[in-house]
Amino acid sequence: MSTPLVEARGIVKRYGPTVALADGQLTVLPGESHALVGRNGAGKSTLVTVLTGLQAPDEGTVRFDGEPAPPLADRDAWRAKVACVYQRPTVVPELTVAENLFINRQPTSRGGVISWRRLRTEAAELLDTWDVRVDPEARTADLKVEDRQMVEIARALSFGARFIVLDEPTAQLDNREIERLFTRMRALQESGVTFLFISHHLQEVYEVCQTVTVLRDARWITTAPVADLPRRALVEAMAGESIAELEVQLRELDDAAPVLLDARGLTSESYENVDLTVRRGEVVGLAGSSGSGKIELAESFTGLYTPTAGTAQLGGEKLPFGDVQAALKAGVGCVPRDRHGQGLVFGMSIGDNATMTVLDRLGRFGFVGTDRKRGFATELIDRLDIHAEGPDQPVSDLSGGNAQKVVMARALASDPRLLVLINPTAGVDVKSKESLLARMDSARDDGTAVLVVSDELDDLRRCDRVLVLFHGRVVAEHPAGWRDHELIASIEGVDHG
Incomplete structure (x- = not known):
C-alpha cells in the first residue's frame, strides 16, 4: 500500500467548552477522490481548517507524504501541500484571471515593474497545462461559477499543491455544470491530483469518489471504498441509527383547516x-x-x-x-x-x-x-x-x-x-x-x-x-x-x- 498523501490521526479541536472535533481521522491515498460526509455539525469544516493549516489541533497529528505538517506560520509550505476551493470565491472579482492566478507574485522586469506580457503568457501556460479553458484576460467576476472554481484549482496547483479540498463545489451549479466539473476532476486525477470532496449530496459521492469517510457528532465513524458501501449503510452511518430499529409515530392532520x-x-x-x-x-x-x-x-x-x-x-x-x-x-x-x-x-x-x-x-x-x-x-x-x-x-x-x-x-x-x-x-x-x-x-x-x-x-x-x-x-x-x-x-x- 502506498504512503498516504494526507493522514490525520486523533484530531481534537475545542472552542472554549464546545468540542468541535473529538476524534477526527482521515487517510487519503494519492490520486483518489476521497469524500468527506456528515450532517451539519459533524466536524467536517473543523477538520478542513486543520488539514489546510488555518488552525492547529489541540491534539492529534497531520502528515503529508509521511512527513509532519509544516509549522502554522509557514504559509508558503502549506500552499505547496494543500488548497481549499470554497463555496464562496476567494478570487478578487474585479481582477482578470491572470492577475488572480499570480496575485502577490506577479512576474517583474529587472526594474521591479510588473511585466504584464509575462503575466499573461505564464497564466496562459498554466491554464493550458491543466486544461482549464478560460481566457486569462477575462474579468473574473464575469466567469461562470464552474470556471471560477477551475481558476482557483489552477492557482492552487501552480504553488505545487497536489491535494485539493473541494468544499460543496456543486452547491451553485446546475446538472450540466456539475457533470462538466466531474469530468474535469477525473482528468486532473489522471494527471496526479488528489481531491477531498465535501458534499451534502450523496448521489455525487457515488459518481465521482472512490473512498468515503463519515463523521458524526464530531467523531470519525468509518472509512470505506464507495463501491463497498451501499447507500442505505452510508445514510445509517451518518444518521447514527439502524433503519430496522426505528418506530414511526404519526400525527393526525386537520385536512379541513383553511x-x-x-x-x-x-x-x-x-x-x-x-x-x-x-x-x-x-x-x-x-x-x-x-x-x-x-x-x-x-x-x-x-x-x-x-x-x-x-x-x-x-x-x-x-x-x-x-x-x-x-x-x-x-x-x-x-x-x-x-x-x-x-x-x-x-x-x-x-x-x-x-x-x-x-x-x-x-x-x-x-x-x-x-x-x-x-x-x-x-x-x-x-x-x-x-x-x-x-x-x-x-x-x-x-x-x-x-x-x-x-x-x-x-x-x-x-x-x-x-x-x-x-x-x-x-x-x-x-x-x-x-x-x-x-x-x-x-x-x-x-x-x-x-x-x-x-x-x-x-x-x-x-x-x-x-x-x-x-x-x-x-x-x-x-x-x-x-x-x-x-x-x-x-x-x-x-x-x-
Whole structure:
C-alpha cells in the first residue's frame, strides 16, 4: 500500500467548552477522490481548517507524504501541500484571471515593474497545462461559477499543491455544470491530483469518489471504498441509527383547516418554481443542504427578498415581497437566522427588543406609554420563561438561550398569522431549545401557520410535514413520523427508487 498523501490521526479541536472535533481521522491515498460526509455539525469544516493549516489541533497529528505538517506560520509550505476551493470565491472579482492566478507574485522586469506580457503568457501556460479553458484576460467576476472554481484549482496547483479540498463545489451549479466539473476532476486525477470532496449530496459521492469517510457528532465513524458501501449503510452511518430499529409515530392532520399561506410558482436566483401551502394550525418544515435555497425561500415570505416570478397569498390577501414592514403588517412574524446580526439590538433593553414590532399598539400619535410597554414586555418575559431581572435589563446581558427567547417573544408579540422560524434553536442549550420548541407547538395550537427552516432534525420532528429542497427545487415531502435516514437521504439527494 502506498504512503498516504494526507493522514490525520486523533484530531481534537475545542472552542472554549464546545468540542468541535473529538476524534477526527482521515487517510487519503494519492490520486483518489476521497469524500468527506456528515450532517451539519459533524466536524467536517473543523477538520478542513486543520488539514489546510488555518488552525492547529489541540491534539492529534497531520502528515503529508509521511512527513509532519509544516509549522502554522509557514504559509508558503502549506500552499505547496494543500488548497481549499470554497463555496464562496476567494478570487478578487474585479481582477482578470491572470492577475488572480499570480496575485502577490506577479512576474517583474529587472526594474521591479510588473511585466504584464509575462503575466499573461505564464497564466496562459498554466491554464493550458491543466486544461482549464478560460481566457486569462477575462474579468473574473464575469466567469461562470464552474470556471471560477477551475481558476482557483489552477492557482492552487501552480504553488505545487497536489491535494485539493473541494468544499460543496456543486452547491451553485446546475446538472450540466456539475457533470462538466466531474469530468474535469477525473482528468486532473489522471494527471496526479488528489481531491477531498465535501458534499451534502450523496448521489455525487457515488459518481465521482472512490473512498468515503463519515463523521458524526464530531467523531470519525468509518472509512470505506464507495463501491463497498451501499447507500442505505452510508445514510445509517451518518444518521447514527439502524433503519430496522426505528418506530414511526404519526400525527393526525386537520385536512379541513383553511389554507393561510398559499404560494405558487415562486422563483428567484436561489429557488425555482416552488409551490407551498401552510394551513391554519399547521407546522411545515423546510429542509435541505446549505445551498438548497431553503433559507432564501423562507426569508422571501418575511419581506427580505422579492422573487422574480410567482405569487403568495396570506389569508386570501396578496403577500407583499421585498418590504419587511409591509410583511409585518400583513401578519408575518419572524425569528431570523442570525440573532446577533438580524435579531437583536444589543444596545437596547429586553423590553425595547421584545416590543419593537408592536409600538403602534402601545401608544398613539407616535408616543409610546412607558408603563404599557413595560407591562407588555413583562407579560412576554413570563410567557416565554425568559430568565432576566426585568424588561429594563440590557439584552446583551442574556445567555444565548434567553436572548433567542427575546427574539421569539418579539415574533409572537404581533400575534402573527404566519410565523417563520429560521434555525430557531441554533446555539442554545437543551433546556432553552425545549422551551423554544414548546412555543412553536403553542403557536400551532393557537391557529398560527408556522414555517420552520432548520438543519436540526429535532426542530423538524415536530412538523406536520417537511418539504425538502435540493438545488432550489422541492424534491420530496415527508409527513410526520418520518425516519431520520429517510429525511437525510432526501436532503443528500439519494434516490431510493
